[in-house]
Amino acid sequence: MKMMLSEIARAIGSKFNNEKYKDVEITEVQFDSRQITEHALFVPLIGERDGHDFLDAARASGACATLWQNDHELPQVKFPVLEVDDTLSAMQLLAKYYLNKVNPKVVAVTGSNGKTTTKDMIAAVLLQEFNVHATQGNFNNEIGVPFTILQMKMNTEVLVVEMGMDRPGQLALLSELVEPDVAVITMIGEAHIEFFGTRDRIAQAKMEITSHLKEDGLLVYNGDEPLLRNLAASLSQEKLTFGFNEDNDIVGSDIHSYKYHASFITNASDDKFSIPLIGGHNVSNALAAILVGEHYHVQLATINRALQKFKATENRMEWRKGDAGEDILDDIYNSNPTAAAAVLNSFAAVPRRKNGQRIIVLADMLELGERGPAFHAQLAADINPAEIDEVFLYGTLMENLAAKLKEKFAPEKLHLFHIDQQAQLINQLKDTIHTDDIVLLKGSHSMNLDRVLAAIL
Numbered sequence: 001m002k003m004m005l006s007e008i009a010r011a012i013g014s015k016f017n018n019e020k021y022k023d024v025e026i027t028e029v030q031f032d033s034r035q036i037t038e039h040a041l042f043v044p045l046i047g048e049r050d051g052h053d054f055l056d057a058a059r060a061s062g063a064c065a066t067l068w069q070n071d072h073e074l075p076q077v078k079f080p081v082l083e084v085d086d087t088l089s090a091m092q093l094l095a096k097y098y099l100n101k102v103n104p105k106v107v108a109v110t111g112s113n114g115k116t117t118t119k120d121m122i123a124a125v126l127l128q129e130f131n132v133h134a135t136q137g138n139f140n141n142e143i144g145v146p147f148t149i150l151q152m153k154m155n156t157e158v159l160v161v162e163m164g165m166d167r168p169g170q171l172a173l174l175s176e177l178v179e180p181d182v183a184v185i186t187m188i189g190e191a192h193i194e195f196f197g198t199r200d201r202i203a204q205a206k207m208e209i210t211s212h213l214k215e216d217g218l219l220v221y222n223g224d225e226p227l228l229r230n231l232a233a234s235l236s237q238e239k240l241t242f243g244f245n246e247d248n249d250i251v252g253s254d255i256h257s258y259k260y261h262a263s264f265i266t267n268a269s270d271d272k273f274s275i276p277l278i279g280g281h282n283v284s285n286a287l288a289a290i291l292v293g294e295h296y297h298v299q300l301a302t303i304n305r306a307l308q309k310f311k312a313t314e315n316r317m318e319w320r321k322g323d324a325g326e327d328i329l330d331d332i333y334n335s336n337p338t339a340a341a342a343v344l345n346s347f348a349a350v351p352r353r354k355n356g357q358r359i360i361v362l363a364d365m366l367e368l369g370e371r372g373p374a375f376h377a378q379l380a381a382d383i384n385p386a387e388i389d390e391v392f393l394y395g396t397l398m399e400n401l402a403a404k405l406k407e408k409f410a411p412e413k414l415h416l417f418h419i420d421q422q423a424q425l426i427n428q429l430k431d432t433i434h435t436d437d438i439v440l441l442k443g444s445h446s447m448n449l450d451r452v453l454a455a456i457l
């Protein structure tokens with residue numbers, strides 16, 4: 001971006017500490033002093049710590065102006081300070097101003113699972129024909145979405161923005177901020193169900209993404225989810241569905257999941273598609289991306305090529321090489337019951353290497369509320385001793401799955417380890433894993449499987 005401070009002040013209804021700063025040029029907006037480059041407007045946010053305490057660090061890194069919450073004592077500095085009531089709200093207001101100034105088409109993506117992957121697929125498809133800016137990583141909340149918008153280049157034609165939520169009302173706020181031209185809902189699972197109680201309420205919260213969908217906008221959603229079909233029925237805007245049931249607008253079929261890719265066909269053409277991720281769930285994500293690509297008149301053959309070579313964000317079913325030579329399927333970004341079941345079935349379909357074993361490492365799935373223990377036990381349905389040779393379960397909630405598996409399978413049938421301490425898990429894995437093994441790692445973000453991964457890479 002490139003904006004003068006005077007324009008920014010007007011956009012957020014703020015005032016300067018000194019008019020002489022009005023022509024200071026801003027090319028970056030950043031809330032973290034550790035990430036600042038230069039010509040940045042620093043936005044001090046209040047979290048566990050107070051960002052206002054890092055103004056000196058921000059200036060040392062190249063910040064040339066700062067917002068300042070007016071309930072904090074003004075800094076006595078010869079430096080542009082723009083006072084505001086709330087720095088996060090001001091950043092959101094500035095993002096909305098900048099979005100209107102650049103005026104790209106906006107594709108907003110949400111869903112219990114698959115947001116980041118589907119966002120990456122859509123961005124790869126639209127990049128074939130447009131200047132695209134997309135959410136980096138998983139920056140998908142009330143901080144991440146405005147931050148993503150403010151990172152956009154002035155020549156952006158399409159913004160592909162991921163929107164996450166874990167409470168009602170959050171997606172309505174983000175929908176109002178971006179006013180999507182296209183809204184995508186990948187699926188409804190159990191992510192964060194602790195804060196909703198039922199999948200119905202999760203679906204209602206996800207549908208908030210359409211609260212500010214443009215009148216001539218489009219909703220693309222998973223038509224295999226009855227909750228979404230029911231909620232979408234009353235929407236006035238155009239709707240398109242994707243899925244595997246015949247009553248969808250685009251139907252995936254003839255799915256083959258291999259080690260490094262999955263292939264499928266659709267009812268849209270005779271073309272065979274291939275994506276560099278495994279599992280039917282990723283085919284579902286690709287179907288959504290095909291619909292969005294076609295909506296923006298990208299040729300099907302071009303869409304196909306883009307999907308074949310798209311790069312997924314790390315820790316999403318990413319194959320890595322372990323230090324013993326084993327193949328590790330890294331799916332550690334997050335976990336919840338539907339995602340875990342989907343990945344377990346995809347992993348079980350990956351052929352063992354010669355003389356090698358299939359090993360799974362599952363860590364607790366968090367934010368599932370009082371049914372958390374039952375959700376963990378239910379994963380036993382997706383673990384078959386004929387397909388899985390070693391099972392490592394990590395975390396207190398995984399005790400429920402361990403108990404269920406012991407109930408189902410005699411010890412000699414299934415090598416099962418339930419471990420509470422991460423250090424012990426690492427040691428046992430190091431003792432167990434051999435060169436020709438394939439290993440799946442999956443668990444909630446807060447279980448920090450990244451440390452386990454780092455120890456065996």
Ligand SMILES: CC(=O)N[C@H]1[C@@H](OP(=O)(O)OP(=O)(O)OC[C@H]2O[C@@H](n3ccc(=O)[nH]c3=O)[C@H](O)[C@@H]2O)O[C@H](CO)[C@@H](O)[C@@H]1O[C@H](C)C(=O)N[C@@H](C)C(=O)N[C@H](CCC(=O)N[C@@H](CCC[C@@H](N)C(=O)O)C(=O)O)C(=O)O
Nearest residue numbers: 032033045047048049051054138139140141144164165166
């Ligand atoms: C508040 C904040 O900005 N935190 C970011 C900060 O973490 P840190 O621990 O440093 O924050 P503090 O609270 O200690 O510090 C307060 C501020 O001070 C700044 N600061 C600190 C130290 C310093 O030396 N200099 C500083 O300037 C600091 O930046 C704070 O602003 O830094 C981390 C590393 O950069 C950031 O990761 C952290 O960001 C928080 C987590 C955040 O929300 N970031 C968004 C950009 C984001 O989108 N993060 C996503 C995860 C989003 C997510 O979980 N989504 C959910 C669904 C949505 C739920 C929503 N309600 C929610 O709670 O998020 C999902 O399921 O996907 C990501 O990181 O991937």
Ligand SMILES: Nc1ncnc2c1ncn2[C@@H]1O[C@H](COP(=O)(O)OP(=O)(O)OP(=O)(O)O)[C@@H](O)[C@H]1O
Nearest residue numbers: 112113114115116117281316317331334339342343
């Ligand atoms: N459509 C889907 N249905 C079920 N599980 C999925 C689907 N897409 C992805 N997953 C699983 O969820 C994991 C996370 O995928 P991704 O990061 O794309 O989802 P997300 O919605 O962005 O997650 P988060 O809410 O944690 O940000 C994947 O590695 C895979 O295991």
Ligand SMILES: C[C@@H](N)C(=O)N[C@H](C)C(=O)O
Nearest residue numbers: 166366367444445446447
């Ligand atoms: C960070 C938060 N939105 C989230 O993803 N929680 C999961 C369940 C976790 O932290 O593991």
